[in-house]
Amino acid sequence: MYAYMLNLEFDCCKIVSAKRRGRRTGRNDCEKKVRHLVIRIDRFLAHHLGMRIASFKVSCCLRDKYAHNINDWIVCGVRKGIENLDLAFTCDKLSERNDWRNVGYYQFPTHNLMQGNESKLRHLSLRSCMLGADFNDRFSTLSSLVLSDVHFVGQADPLMFSSCLKLESLTLQWCFGLERLCFSLPHLKSLVVSNCPGLRGIQLSATNLTTFHCEANNIDISYLKVPNLEEVYVSQGGINVIHTFAKLEKDLPNAKYLVVNRA
Template identity: 60%
Template sequence: MRRKCKDHISKLPDDVLHTIVSLLSMRDAVRTSVLSHRWKNMYAYMSNLEFNWHDIISTPADSTPGAVCNSKVRYFLARLERFLACHLGTKVVSFKVSCCFGNMYGLHINDWISFAIRKGVENLDLAFTCDKPAERIDWRIIDYYHFPTQLLLHGEESKLRHLSLRSCTLQSDFFDRFSTLSTLVLCDVNLAGHVEPHMFSSCSNLECLTLQWCFGLERLCIGDSLHRLKVLVVSLCEGLKGIELSATNLTSFHYKGDDIELSFERVPNLGELYVMMKDTDVVSTFAELEKELPHVKSMTVAKSRARYNR
Protein backbone atom coordinates (compact mmCIF):
# COMPACT_ATOMS: atom_id res chain seq x y z
CA MET A 1 0.00 0.00 0.00
CA ARG A 2 1.44 3.34 -1.07
CA ARG A 3 1.65 5.96 1.64
CA LYS A 4 0.20 9.34 0.65
CA CYS A 5 2.77 12.15 0.82
CA LYS A 6 1.85 15.11 2.99
CA ASP A 7 2.20 18.59 1.59
CA HIS A 8 3.95 20.40 4.43
CA ILE A 9 5.10 23.33 2.29
CA SER A 10 1.55 24.45 1.53
CA LYS A 11 0.92 24.79 5.26
CA LEU A 12 3.51 27.53 5.60
CA PRO A 13 2.30 31.12 6.20
CA ASP A 14 1.47 33.26 3.18
CA ASP A 15 4.44 35.58 3.62
CA VAL A 16 6.82 32.58 3.54
CA LEU A 17 5.20 31.21 0.37
CA HIS A 18 5.39 34.66 -1.22
CA THR A 19 9.12 34.71 -0.48
CA ILE A 20 9.58 31.27 -2.03
CA VAL A 21 7.73 32.30 -5.18
CA SER A 22 9.72 35.53 -5.44
CA LEU A 23 12.91 33.47 -5.79
CA LEU A 24 11.58 31.74 -8.91
CA SER A 25 11.60 32.93 -12.51
CA MET A 26 8.36 34.44 -13.81
CA ARG A 27 7.61 31.30 -15.84
CA ASP A 28 8.19 28.92 -12.93
CA ALA A 29 6.27 31.15 -10.55
CA VAL A 30 3.18 31.01 -12.78
CA ARG A 31 3.53 27.22 -13.02
CA THR A 32 3.09 26.92 -9.25
CA SER A 33 -0.55 27.94 -9.68
CA VAL A 34 -1.45 24.36 -10.75
CA LEU A 35 0.09 22.69 -7.68
CA SER A 36 -3.00 23.07 -5.52
CA HIS A 37 -5.77 25.47 -4.58
CA ARG A 38 -3.44 26.93 -1.94
CA TRP A 39 -0.91 27.88 -4.61
CA LYS A 40 -3.40 29.14 -7.18
CA ASN A 41 -2.69 32.86 -6.75
CA MET A 42 0.67 32.86 -4.99
CA TYR A 43 2.49 34.02 -8.16
CA ALA A 44 0.28 37.11 -8.22
CA TYR A 45 2.09 38.45 -5.13
CA MET A 46 5.53 38.49 -6.74
CA SER A 47 7.50 41.65 -6.01
CA ASN A 48 10.20 41.14 -8.66
CA LEU A 49 8.63 41.24 -12.12
CA GLU A 50 10.59 40.57 -15.29
CA PHE A 51 9.16 40.29 -18.81
CA ASN A 52 11.69 39.36 -21.48
CA TRP A 53 10.72 39.29 -25.15
CA HIS A 54 12.79 36.18 -25.91
CA ASP A 55 11.30 34.30 -22.94
CA ILE A 56 7.73 34.99 -24.01
CA ILE A 57 8.06 35.07 -27.80
CA SER A 58 9.63 32.25 -29.79
CA THR A 59 11.86 34.25 -32.11
CA PRO A 60 15.55 34.14 -33.09
CA ALA A 61 17.81 36.18 -30.84
CA ASP A 62 19.21 38.06 -33.82
CA SER A 63 15.85 39.31 -35.10
CA THR A 64 15.96 42.96 -36.11
CA PRO A 65 13.28 45.40 -34.93
CA GLY A 66 11.91 45.68 -38.45
CA ALA A 67 11.30 41.93 -38.54
CA VAL A 68 8.99 41.90 -35.51
CA CYS A 69 5.45 41.10 -36.64
CA ASN A 70 2.36 42.65 -35.11
CA SER A 71 0.92 39.32 -33.99
CA LYS A 72 3.96 38.65 -31.78
CA VAL A 73 3.77 42.15 -30.33
CA ARG A 74 0.09 41.68 -29.52
CA TYR A 75 0.82 38.33 -27.90
CA PHE A 76 3.58 39.85 -25.75
CA LEU A 77 1.31 42.73 -24.74
CA ALA A 78 -1.53 40.37 -23.85
CA ARG A 79 0.66 38.15 -21.68
CA LEU A 80 2.26 41.04 -19.83
CA GLU A 81 -0.92 43.03 -19.28
CA ARG A 82 -2.87 39.96 -18.18
CA PHE A 83 -0.26 39.37 -15.50
CA LEU A 84 -0.36 42.99 -14.32
CA ALA A 85 -4.16 42.88 -14.14
CA CYS A 86 -3.95 39.81 -11.88
CA HIS A 87 -1.21 41.15 -9.62
CA LEU A 88 -2.36 41.15 -6.01
CA GLY A 89 0.74 42.36 -4.20
CA THR A 90 0.93 45.81 -2.64
CA LYS A 91 4.62 46.25 -3.48
CA VAL A 92 6.79 45.83 -6.59
CA VAL A 93 10.47 46.05 -5.76
CA SER A 94 11.83 45.42 -9.26
CA PHE A 95 10.13 45.86 -12.64
CA LYS A 96 12.06 44.85 -15.76
CA VAL A 97 10.86 44.76 -19.37
CA SER A 98 12.87 43.94 -22.47
CA CYS A 99 10.94 44.07 -25.75
CA CYS A 100 11.48 44.59 -29.47
CA PHE A 101 9.17 47.56 -30.00
CA GLY A 102 9.00 51.17 -28.91
CA ASN A 103 6.99 54.36 -29.24
CA MET A 104 4.31 52.92 -31.53
CA TYR A 105 3.03 51.17 -28.42
CA GLY A 106 3.91 54.03 -26.10
CA LEU A 107 0.50 54.18 -24.40
CA HIS A 108 0.81 50.54 -23.35
CA ILE A 109 4.32 51.12 -22.01
CA ASN A 110 3.16 54.22 -20.13
CA ASP A 111 0.55 52.07 -18.39
CA TRP A 112 3.25 49.57 -17.31
CA ILE A 113 5.35 52.36 -15.84
CA SER A 114 2.33 53.84 -14.05
CA PHE A 115 1.58 50.41 -12.59
CA ALA A 116 5.15 50.07 -11.30
CA ILE A 117 5.15 53.58 -9.81
CA ARG A 118 1.84 52.96 -8.01
CA LYS A 119 3.35 49.82 -6.50
CA GLY A 120 6.33 51.77 -5.13
CA VAL A 121 8.92 50.33 -7.53
CA GLU A 122 12.56 50.72 -6.49
CA ASN A 123 14.31 49.21 -9.51
CA LEU A 124 13.00 50.10 -12.99
CA ASP A 125 14.81 48.50 -15.96
CA LEU A 126 13.40 49.10 -19.46
CA ALA A 127 14.89 48.11 -22.84
CA PHE A 128 13.08 48.79 -26.10
CA THR A 129 15.12 47.00 -28.73
CA CYS A 130 16.53 43.52 -29.12
CA ASP A 131 19.55 44.46 -31.23
CA LYS A 132 23.01 45.67 -30.20
CA PRO A 133 24.00 49.30 -30.99
CA ALA A 134 27.50 48.21 -32.00
CA GLU A 135 26.04 45.93 -34.68
CA ARG A 136 23.29 48.25 -35.85
CA ILE A 137 23.33 49.05 -39.56
CA ASP A 138 20.39 51.41 -39.94
CA TRP A 139 19.56 53.65 -36.97
CA ARG A 140 16.47 54.99 -38.75
CA ILE A 141 14.53 51.79 -38.10
CA ILE A 142 14.68 52.27 -34.33
CA ASP A 143 11.32 53.42 -32.96
CA TYR A 144 12.64 55.28 -29.91
CA TYR A 145 10.17 55.22 -27.05
CA HIS A 146 9.70 58.65 -25.43
CA PHE A 147 10.27 57.99 -21.75
CA PRO A 148 7.56 59.86 -19.77
CA THR A 149 9.44 61.49 -16.89
CA GLN A 150 6.20 63.22 -15.91
CA LEU A 151 4.89 59.87 -14.65
CA LEU A 152 7.61 59.68 -12.00
CA LEU A 153 6.92 61.11 -8.57
CA HIS A 154 8.57 64.27 -7.29
CA GLY A 155 11.38 64.21 -4.77
CA GLU A 156 10.90 62.18 -1.60
CA GLU A 157 7.51 60.90 -2.79
CA SER A 158 9.37 58.56 -5.13
CA LYS A 159 10.65 55.14 -4.05
CA LEU A 160 12.74 54.76 -7.21
CA ARG A 161 16.40 53.98 -6.49
CA HIS A 162 17.70 52.35 -9.67
CA LEU A 163 16.77 53.31 -13.24
CA SER A 164 18.08 51.70 -16.42
CA LEU A 165 16.88 52.82 -19.85
CA ARG A 166 17.86 51.42 -23.23
CA SER A 167 16.89 52.62 -26.71
CA CYS A 168 14.60 55.50 -25.88
CA THR A 169 14.37 59.28 -25.94
CA LEU A 170 14.80 61.10 -22.64
CA GLN A 171 13.99 64.77 -22.18
CA SER A 172 16.75 66.46 -20.20
CA ASP A 173 14.37 68.48 -18.01
CA PHE A 174 13.69 65.69 -15.48
CA PHE A 175 14.68 68.00 -12.58
CA ASP A 176 13.95 66.42 -9.16
CA ARG A 177 12.23 63.33 -10.55
CA PHE A 178 15.61 61.57 -10.53
CA SER A 179 16.68 62.94 -7.14
CA THR A 180 16.13 59.64 -5.28
CA LEU A 181 18.23 57.56 -7.68
CA SER A 182 21.43 55.94 -6.50
CA THR A 183 22.05 54.22 -9.87
CA LEU A 184 21.29 55.56 -13.36
CA VAL A 185 22.16 53.64 -16.54
CA LEU A 186 21.41 55.16 -19.95
CA CYS A 187 22.27 53.04 -22.99
CA ASP A 188 21.46 54.04 -26.58
CA VAL A 189 19.47 57.01 -25.30
CA ASN A 190 18.67 60.16 -27.25
CA LEU A 191 19.02 63.05 -24.80
CA ALA A 192 16.54 65.60 -26.11
CA GLY A 193 15.44 69.13 -25.33
CA HIS A 194 17.78 71.78 -23.97
CA VAL A 195 20.64 69.49 -22.94
CA GLU A 196 22.95 71.29 -20.53
CA PRO A 197 26.35 70.10 -19.22
CA HIS A 198 24.96 70.03 -15.67
CA MET A 199 21.83 68.08 -16.61
CA PHE A 200 22.46 65.51 -13.84
CA SER A 201 23.01 68.08 -11.08
CA SER A 202 19.60 67.37 -9.53
CA CYS A 203 20.51 63.69 -9.00
CA SER A 204 21.89 64.46 -5.55
CA ASN A 205 21.79 60.84 -4.31
CA LEU A 206 23.49 59.34 -7.35
CA GLU A 207 26.31 56.91 -6.59
CA CYS A 208 26.78 55.30 -10.00
CA LEU A 209 26.19 56.89 -13.43
CA THR A 210 26.64 55.03 -16.74
CA LEU A 211 26.23 56.65 -20.16
CA GLN A 212 26.72 54.33 -23.13
CA TRP A 213 25.94 54.99 -26.78
CA CYS A 214 24.07 58.14 -25.78
CA PHE A 215 23.82 61.14 -28.08
CA GLY A 216 22.67 64.74 -27.71
CA LEU A 217 25.14 65.66 -24.95
CA GLU A 218 28.03 67.93 -26.01
CA ARG A 219 29.65 68.49 -22.61
CA LEU A 220 29.26 66.71 -19.29
CA CYS A 221 29.95 68.51 -16.00
CA ILE A 222 29.88 66.63 -12.72
CA GLY A 223 29.90 69.17 -9.90
CA ASP A 224 29.62 69.43 -6.13
CA SER A 225 25.90 68.65 -6.15
CA LEU A 226 26.77 65.03 -6.97
CA HIS A 227 28.69 64.63 -3.73
CA ARG A 228 27.76 60.93 -3.42
CA LEU A 229 28.88 59.88 -6.90
CA LYS A 230 31.49 57.12 -6.72
CA VAL A 231 31.47 55.51 -10.18
CA LEU A 232 31.21 57.23 -13.57
CA VAL A 233 31.29 55.33 -16.87
CA VAL A 234 31.04 57.18 -20.20
CA SER A 235 31.36 55.04 -23.32
CA LEU A 236 30.93 55.73 -27.05
CA CYS A 237 28.71 58.79 -26.66
CA GLU A 238 28.54 60.44 -30.09
CA GLY A 239 29.06 64.22 -30.16
CA LEU A 240 30.57 64.48 -26.68
CA LYS A 241 33.46 66.95 -26.67
CA GLY A 242 34.41 67.36 -23.03
CA ILE A 243 34.01 66.07 -19.48
CA GLU A 244 34.64 68.20 -16.39
CA LEU A 245 34.86 66.43 -13.05
CA SER A 246 34.62 67.97 -9.61
CA ALA A 247 33.34 65.11 -7.47
CA THR A 248 35.00 64.67 -4.10
CA ASN A 249 33.83 61.07 -3.56
CA LEU A 250 34.43 59.78 -7.09
CA THR A 251 36.55 56.61 -6.86
CA SER A 252 36.30 55.19 -10.40
CA PHE A 253 36.12 56.85 -13.83
CA HIS A 254 36.04 54.98 -17.15
CA TYR A 255 35.94 56.74 -20.50
CA LYS A 256 35.90 55.22 -24.00
CA GLY A 257 35.30 57.11 -27.24
CA ASP A 258 36.58 59.93 -29.43
CA ASP A 259 39.34 62.27 -28.32
CA ILE A 260 37.80 64.79 -25.93
CA GLU A 261 38.88 67.29 -23.33
CA LEU A 262 39.10 65.84 -19.81
CA SER A 263 39.24 68.19 -16.84
CA PHE A 264 39.81 67.00 -13.27
CA GLU A 265 39.19 69.93 -10.95
CA ARG A 266 38.66 68.17 -7.63
CA VAL A 267 38.76 64.37 -7.43
CA PRO A 268 40.77 63.62 -4.24
CA ASN A 269 39.41 60.07 -3.86
CA LEU A 270 39.81 58.95 -7.47
CA GLY A 271 41.64 55.63 -7.32
CA GLU A 272 40.86 54.04 -10.68
CA LEU A 273 41.11 55.77 -14.06
CA TYR A 274 40.63 54.14 -17.46
CA VAL A 275 40.79 56.20 -20.64
CA MET A 276 40.56 54.85 -24.20
CA MET A 277 40.51 57.40 -27.01
CA LYS A 278 40.50 56.79 -30.73
CA ASP A 279 43.47 58.92 -31.83
CA THR A 280 45.25 59.85 -28.61
CA ASP A 281 49.01 59.71 -28.12
CA VAL A 282 49.07 57.10 -25.38
CA VAL A 283 52.44 57.98 -23.85
CA SER A 284 51.96 61.75 -23.70
CA THR A 285 48.36 61.45 -22.50
CA PHE A 286 49.42 59.08 -19.75
CA ALA A 287 52.23 61.42 -18.69
CA GLU A 288 49.85 64.38 -18.49
CA LEU A 289 47.28 62.47 -16.46
CA GLU A 290 49.91 61.01 -14.15
CA LYS A 291 51.22 64.49 -13.44
CA GLU A 292 47.73 65.91 -12.89
CA LEU A 293 46.52 62.96 -10.80
CA PRO A 294 49.50 61.61 -8.82
CA HIS A 295 47.22 60.04 -6.19
CA VAL A 296 45.47 57.67 -8.65
CA LYS A 297 46.56 54.10 -7.87
CA SER A 298 45.32 52.37 -11.03
CA MET A 299 45.64 54.32 -14.28
CA THR A 300 45.23 52.97 -17.82
CA VAL A 301 45.43 54.91 -21.07
CA ALA A 302 44.67 53.00 -24.25
CA LYS A 303 44.33 53.50 -27.99
CA SER A 304 43.00 50.53 -29.91
CA ARG A 305 45.68 47.93 -29.19
CA ALA A 306 48.17 50.34 -27.63
CA ARG A 307 48.02 50.55 -23.86
CA TYR A 308 49.93 52.13 -21.02
CA ASN A 309 49.11 51.56 -17.36
CA ARG A 310 50.41 51.49 -13.84
Protein backbone atom coordinates in the same frame (compact mmCIF):
# COMPACT_ATOMS: atom_id res chain seq x y z
CA MET B 1 0.85 33.49 -5.46
CA TYR B 2 1.81 35.13 -8.76
CA ALA B 3 -0.60 38.00 -8.13
CA TYR B 4 1.48 39.16 -5.15
CA MET B 5 4.98 38.91 -6.65
CA LEU B 6 7.33 41.81 -5.90
CA ASN B 7 9.88 41.29 -8.67
CA LEU B 8 8.50 41.16 -12.21
CA GLU B 9 10.62 40.38 -15.28
CA PHE B 10 9.34 40.00 -18.84
CA ASP B 11 11.91 38.94 -21.44
CA CYS B 12 10.66 38.49 -25.00
CA CYS B 13 13.33 35.87 -25.72
CA LYS B 14 12.31 33.77 -22.74
CA ILE B 15 8.57 33.85 -23.33
CA VAL B 16 8.72 31.64 -26.40
CA SER B 17 7.60 28.05 -26.64
CA ALA B 18 10.30 25.40 -26.98
CA LYS B 19 8.91 24.37 -30.38
CA ARG B 20 9.46 27.83 -31.88
CA ARG B 21 12.97 28.37 -30.53
CA GLY B 22 14.53 25.95 -32.94
CA ARG B 23 13.12 27.44 -36.13
CA ARG B 24 13.76 30.68 -37.95
CA THR B 25 11.27 33.45 -37.33
CA GLY B 26 10.26 36.04 -39.88
CA ARG B 27 9.15 39.62 -39.34
CA ASN B 28 5.50 38.66 -38.91
CA ASP B 29 6.42 36.01 -36.34
CA CYS B 30 8.48 38.56 -34.38
CA GLU B 31 5.61 41.05 -34.45
CA LYS B 32 3.20 38.40 -33.18
CA LYS B 33 5.64 37.52 -30.40
CA VAL B 34 5.94 41.17 -29.35
CA ARG B 35 2.17 41.67 -29.41
CA HIS B 36 1.74 38.48 -27.41
CA LEU B 37 4.15 39.77 -24.77
CA VAL B 38 2.37 43.12 -24.50
CA ILE B 39 -0.97 41.38 -23.99
CA ARG B 40 0.49 39.13 -21.31
CA ILE B 41 2.04 42.04 -19.41
CA ASP B 42 -1.23 43.99 -19.58
CA ARG B 43 -3.17 41.03 -18.22
CA PHE B 44 -0.61 40.27 -15.53
CA LEU B 45 -0.60 43.81 -14.15
CA ALA B 46 -4.42 43.96 -14.32
CA HIS B 47 -4.55 40.93 -12.00
CA HIS B 48 -1.68 41.97 -9.71
CA LEU B 49 -3.03 42.22 -6.18
CA GLY B 50 0.12 43.10 -4.26
CA MET B 51 0.55 46.49 -2.60
CA ARG B 52 4.14 46.77 -3.88
CA ILE B 53 6.19 46.15 -6.99
CA ALA B 54 9.85 46.31 -6.05
CA SER B 55 11.36 45.54 -9.45
CA PHE B 56 9.96 45.75 -12.98
CA LYS B 57 12.05 44.68 -15.99
CA VAL B 58 11.05 44.44 -19.65
CA SER B 59 13.31 43.36 -22.50
CA CYS B 60 11.70 43.40 -25.95
CA CYS B 61 11.74 45.34 -29.25
CA LEU B 62 8.62 47.31 -28.33
CA ARG B 63 9.68 50.75 -29.58
CA ASP B 64 7.10 53.55 -29.83
CA LYS B 65 4.27 51.47 -31.26
CA TYR B 66 3.23 50.35 -27.78
CA ALA B 67 3.96 53.64 -25.99
CA HIS B 68 0.48 53.77 -24.43
CA ASN B 69 0.86 50.29 -22.93
CA ILE B 70 4.36 51.03 -21.61
CA ASN B 71 3.16 54.27 -20.02
CA ASP B 72 0.44 52.34 -18.20
CA TRP B 73 3.01 49.82 -16.91
CA ILE B 74 5.18 52.62 -15.53
CA VAL B 75 2.22 54.32 -13.85
CA CYS B 76 1.24 51.01 -12.25
CA GLY B 77 4.77 50.48 -10.95
CA VAL B 78 5.08 54.03 -9.61
CA ARG B 79 1.78 53.72 -7.75
CA LYS B 80 3.06 50.57 -6.08
CA GLY B 81 6.37 52.09 -4.97
CA ILE B 82 8.69 50.67 -7.61
CA GLU B 83 12.39 50.75 -6.70
CA ASN B 84 14.06 49.19 -9.72
CA LEU B 85 12.91 49.97 -13.29
CA ASP B 86 14.73 48.38 -16.24
CA LEU B 87 13.43 48.94 -19.78
CA ALA B 88 15.31 47.61 -22.82
CA PHE B 89 13.54 48.13 -26.13
CA THR B 90 16.06 46.75 -28.62
CA CYS B 91 17.96 43.47 -28.56
CA ASP B 92 20.80 44.17 -31.02
CA LYS B 93 24.45 44.97 -30.26
CA LEU B 94 24.91 48.72 -30.38
CA SER B 95 28.50 48.43 -31.61
CA GLU B 96 27.28 46.48 -34.66
CA ARG B 97 24.24 48.60 -35.55
CA ASN B 98 24.49 50.27 -38.97
CA ASP B 99 21.19 52.12 -39.18
CA TRP B 100 20.11 54.31 -36.24
CA ARG B 101 17.24 56.05 -38.09
CA ASN B 102 14.53 53.40 -38.08
CA VAL B 103 14.61 52.31 -34.46
CA GLY B 104 11.37 54.09 -33.47
CA TYR B 105 12.42 55.31 -30.04
CA TYR B 106 9.96 55.26 -27.17
CA GLN B 107 9.86 58.56 -25.24
CA PHE B 108 10.25 57.89 -21.55
CA PRO B 109 7.57 59.82 -19.59
CA THR B 110 9.50 61.41 -16.73
CA HIS B 111 6.33 63.29 -15.77
CA ASN B 112 4.83 59.97 -14.64
CA LEU B 113 7.47 59.58 -11.92
CA MET B 114 7.00 60.92 -8.42
CA GLN B 115 8.69 64.18 -7.48
CA GLY B 116 11.37 64.50 -4.85
CA ASN B 117 11.25 62.27 -1.79
CA GLU B 118 7.81 60.96 -2.73
CA SER B 119 9.53 58.65 -5.21
CA LYS B 120 10.76 55.20 -4.16
CA LEU B 121 12.77 54.73 -7.37
CA ARG B 122 16.41 53.86 -6.68
CA HIS B 123 17.65 52.17 -9.86
CA LEU B 124 16.76 53.13 -13.43
CA SER B 125 18.05 51.57 -16.64
CA LEU B 126 16.86 52.69 -20.09
CA ARG B 127 17.87 51.29 -23.46
CA SER B 128 16.74 52.68 -26.82
CA CYS B 129 14.56 55.51 -25.54
CA MET B 130 14.09 59.24 -25.91
CA LEU B 131 14.50 61.24 -22.73
CA GLY B 132 13.78 64.86 -21.96
CA ALA B 133 17.00 66.66 -21.04
CA ASP B 134 15.19 68.63 -18.34
CA PHE B 135 14.12 65.96 -15.85
CA ASN B 136 14.58 68.22 -12.80
CA ASP B 137 14.07 66.36 -9.52
CA ARG B 138 12.38 63.28 -11.03
CA PHE B 139 15.68 61.39 -10.68
CA SER B 140 16.67 62.86 -7.32
CA THR B 141 16.20 59.57 -5.42
CA LEU B 142 18.28 57.43 -7.79
CA SER B 143 21.44 55.73 -6.58
CA SER B 144 22.21 54.18 -10.00
CA LEU B 145 21.33 55.29 -13.53
CA VAL B 146 22.13 53.47 -16.79
CA LEU B 147 21.32 55.17 -20.10
CA SER B 148 22.14 53.16 -23.21
CA ASP B 149 21.22 54.26 -26.74
CA VAL B 150 19.26 57.20 -25.34
CA HIS B 151 18.44 60.31 -27.38
CA PHE B 152 18.08 63.45 -25.27
CA VAL B 153 15.27 65.78 -26.30
CA GLY B 154 15.78 69.51 -25.83
CA GLN B 155 18.82 71.54 -24.82
CA ALA B 156 21.12 69.42 -22.66
CA ASP B 157 22.58 71.54 -19.89
CA PRO B 158 26.11 70.58 -18.76
CA LEU B 159 24.73 70.40 -15.20
CA MET B 160 21.71 68.30 -16.17
CA PHE B 161 22.58 65.61 -13.61
CA SER B 162 23.12 68.06 -10.74
CA SER B 163 19.70 67.23 -9.23
CA CYS B 164 20.70 63.55 -8.83
CA LEU B 165 22.29 64.21 -5.46
CA LYS B 166 22.08 60.58 -4.29
CA LEU B 167 23.56 59.10 -7.45
CA GLU B 168 26.43 56.67 -6.82
CA SER B 169 26.75 55.00 -10.22
CA LEU B 170 26.16 56.52 -13.67
CA THR B 171 26.61 54.89 -17.09
CA LEU B 172 26.15 56.73 -20.40
CA GLN B 173 26.55 54.52 -23.47
CA TRP B 174 25.77 55.58 -27.03
CA CYS B 175 23.83 58.61 -25.83
CA PHE B 176 22.95 61.36 -28.32
CA GLY B 177 22.32 65.08 -27.84
CA LEU B 178 25.09 65.76 -25.32
CA GLU B 179 27.84 68.34 -25.86
CA ARG B 180 29.46 69.04 -22.50
CA LEU B 181 28.87 67.53 -19.06
CA CYS B 182 29.87 68.65 -15.60
CA PHE B 183 29.67 66.12 -12.79
CA SER B 184 29.61 67.67 -9.34
CA LEU B 185 27.81 64.99 -7.37
CA PRO B 186 28.72 64.38 -3.71
CA HIS B 187 28.01 60.62 -3.68
CA LEU B 188 29.08 59.60 -7.19
CA LYS B 189 31.53 56.70 -7.03
CA SER B 190 31.46 55.17 -10.52
CA LEU B 191 31.17 56.95 -13.88
CA VAL B 192 31.23 55.27 -17.30
CA VAL B 193 30.98 57.34 -20.50
CA SER B 194 31.21 55.26 -23.67
CA ASN B 195 30.81 56.25 -27.34
CA CYS B 196 28.51 59.25 -27.01
CA PRO B 197 28.58 61.03 -30.41
CA GLY B 198 28.74 64.81 -30.12
CA LEU B 199 30.08 64.86 -26.55
CA ARG B 200 33.13 67.14 -26.53
CA GLY B 201 33.89 67.83 -22.88
CA ILE B 202 33.65 66.30 -19.40
CA GLN B 203 34.41 68.12 -16.16
CA LEU B 204 34.85 66.00 -13.05
CA SER B 205 34.34 67.53 -9.63
CA ALA B 206 33.14 64.57 -7.59
CA THR B 207 35.02 64.12 -4.34
CA ASN B 208 33.93 60.50 -3.80
CA LEU B 209 34.51 59.30 -7.37
CA THR B 210 36.69 56.17 -7.35
CA THR B 211 36.19 54.72 -10.85
CA PHE B 212 36.09 56.51 -14.20
CA HIS B 213 35.92 54.80 -17.61
CA CYS B 214 35.77 56.85 -20.80
CA GLU B 215 35.74 55.75 -24.44
CA ALA B 216 35.49 58.52 -27.03
CA ASN B 217 37.03 59.88 -30.21
CA ASN B 218 37.78 63.49 -29.37
CA ILE B 219 36.91 64.74 -25.92
CA ASP B 220 38.41 67.14 -23.38
CA ILE B 221 38.44 65.81 -19.81
CA SER B 222 39.08 68.07 -16.81
CA TYR B 223 39.92 66.48 -13.47
CA LEU B 224 39.14 69.18 -10.90
CA LYS B 225 38.18 67.72 -7.52
CA VAL B 226 38.67 63.95 -7.62
CA PRO B 227 40.88 63.20 -4.58
CA ASN B 228 39.63 59.59 -4.28
CA LEU B 229 39.85 58.59 -7.93
CA GLU B 230 41.72 55.27 -7.99
CA GLU B 231 40.75 53.50 -11.21
CA VAL B 232 40.93 55.30 -14.56
CA TYR B 233 40.49 53.86 -18.05
CA VAL B 234 40.67 56.26 -21.00
CA SER B 235 40.39 55.17 -24.63
CA GLN B 236 40.46 57.97 -27.21
CA GLY B 237 41.16 58.26 -30.89
CA GLY B 238 44.14 60.29 -32.09
CA ILE B 239 45.78 60.86 -28.70
CA ASN B 240 49.43 60.62 -27.77
CA VAL B 241 49.34 57.71 -25.34
CA ILE B 242 52.62 58.46 -23.59
CA HIS B 243 51.87 62.17 -23.19
CA THR B 244 48.32 61.51 -21.97
CA PHE B 245 49.46 58.86 -19.51
CA ALA B 246 52.17 61.14 -18.09
CA LYS B 247 49.68 63.99 -17.66
CA LEU B 248 47.15 61.75 -15.91
CA GLU B 249 49.83 60.33 -13.66
CA LYS B 250 50.66 63.87 -12.60
CA ASP B 251 47.05 65.07 -12.24
CA LEU B 252 45.89 61.93 -10.42
CA PRO B 253 48.58 61.02 -7.88
CA ASN B 254 46.24 58.71 -5.94
CA ALA B 255 45.32 56.56 -8.94
CA LYS B 256 46.14 52.87 -8.37
CA TYR B 257 44.95 51.59 -11.74
CA LEU B 258 45.59 53.76 -14.81
CA VAL B 259 45.08 52.66 -18.41
CA VAL B 260 45.38 54.84 -21.51
CA ASN B 261 44.52 53.39 -24.88
CA ARG B 262 44.46 54.85 -28.39
CA ALA B 263 41.21 53.75 -30.04
